[in-house]
Amino acid sequence: MAEVVFFVASLGAIGGAVGVVALRNPFYSVLALVGHLLSLAALFLLLRAEFVAAAQVVVYAGAVMVLYVFVVAYIGGADRPVRTTGPGLGLAAPLFAGALFVELCLAMLGSGLKAIDAQGAPYEAGFGSPGQIGELFLTRFLLPFEVASYLLLIAAVGAVILARRRRGLEEEGLEDVPTVTVADLFRLEPGVGTQAESGGMLQDRRERDERERKGGW
Amino acid sequence: MDIGWYLAVSALVFCTGAGGVLVRRNPLVILLCLELMLNAANLALVAFARMHGSGDGQIFALIVMVVAACEVTIGLGVIVAIHRRRLPVDVDELRELRG
Numbered sequence: 001m002a003e004v005v006f007f008v009a010s011l012g013a014i015g016g017a018v019g020v021v022a023l024r025n026p027f028y029s030v031l032a033l034v035g036h037l038l039s040l041a042a043l044f045l046l047l048r049a050e051f052v053a054a055a056q057v058v059v060y061a062g063a064v065m066v067l068y069v070f071v072v073a074y075i076g077g078a079d080r081p082v083r084t085t086g087p088g089l090g091l092a093a094p095l096f097a098g099a100l101f102v103e104l105c106l107a108m109l110g111s112g113l114k115a116i117d118a119q120g121a122p123y124e125a126g127f128g129s130p131g132q133i134g135e136l137f138l139t140r141f142l143l144p145f146e147v148a149s150y151l152l153l154i155a156a157v158g159a160v161i162l163a164r165r166r167r168g169l170e171e172e173g174l175e176d177v178p179t180v181t182v183a184d185l186f187r188l189e190p191g192v193g194t195q196a197e198s199g200g201m202l203q204d205r206r207e208r209d210e211r212e213r214k215g216g217w
Numbered sequence: 218m219d220i221g222w223y224l225a226v227s228a229l230v231f232c233t234g235a236g237g238v239l240v241r242r243n244p245l246v247i248l249l250c251l252e253l254m255l256n257a258a259n260l261a262l263v264a265f266a267r268m269h270g271s272g273d274g275q276i277f278a279l280i281v282m283v284v285a286a287c288e289v290t291i292g293l294g295v296i297v298a299i300h301r302r303r304l305p306v307d308v309d310e311l312r313e314l315r316g
Contacts, residue, residue, distance in 0.1 A: 021237035097236030121270025155287035162294030
């Protein structure tokens with residue numbers, strides 16, 4: 001049974017990888033990658049990494065691929081030929097990939113790891129479970145865990161800064177941007193510090209009151 | 218199944234991704250091929266974790282997934298910024314780093 005599942009899942013993984021490279025429309029490439037990730041999750045399950053498989057499906061095939069789909073829909077999947085200029089690299093790339101595969105296989109066979117030809121270590125209950133992963137994250141791998149969370153924060157802030165609109169700086173010029181100096185802080189009458197004031201609602205109301213006091217429109 | 222078969226699949230997927238990075242010109246697809254290579258490494262890590270019977274390799278695979286998510290976020294942000302500035306979304310034509 002495990003052999004059949006492995007065969008189907010590895011076929012799906014390799015087919016998905018080839019589809020990512022070979023399909024012309026980026027949208028179809030993203031869909032091929034989703035299939036590849038789901039097959040890979042099945043392989044993780046065969047390797048008794050249940051938590052990694054679940055995270056793969058939820059985080060990768062779910063969240064990250066949705067991001068990809070949105071960006072592909074935004075940019076517009078341009079149907080371009082795989083390569084038009086320079087036949088040299090088009091021929092060299094498969095050669096490079098083949099040489100890399102041969103080298104990787106040689107490295108693995110030459111590593112002298114005796115357990116490569118075995119099923120792996122005997123299975124213990126709880127191996128790869130969320131409990132074991134969480135315990136490892138909070139004891140032995142606490143520092144990588146915290147660093148990873150900071151990395152995610154930095155990436156989120158960086159993505160917002162990279163992808164925001166910069167219309168104010170590019171089209172209108174810097175001189176139109178109002179500048180606030182220290183002197184303004186002393187000159188302005190002190191406000192009440194509420195959110196209504198920062199949104200300009202308080203000022204609107206003050207102007208309306210003034211208009212009404214002057215006698216309507 | 219022997220661990221070696223998983224490693225063979227991992228090597229095949231990695232080489233496919235490396236060839237795709239060289240062949241394709243759309244930066245979106247190049248990012249997808251980078252994902253392929255990272256996932257191949259993940260498969261090898263999980264296979265080695267199974268081989269040794271310890272959870273360290275799975276922790277490493279999870280960290281790799283976090284790094285891949287960060288890389289995707291920043292890469293897609295750069296691509297969206299390129300698209301906003303009306304530059305061609307093509308790595309062969311984006312050969313100058315000047316703003």
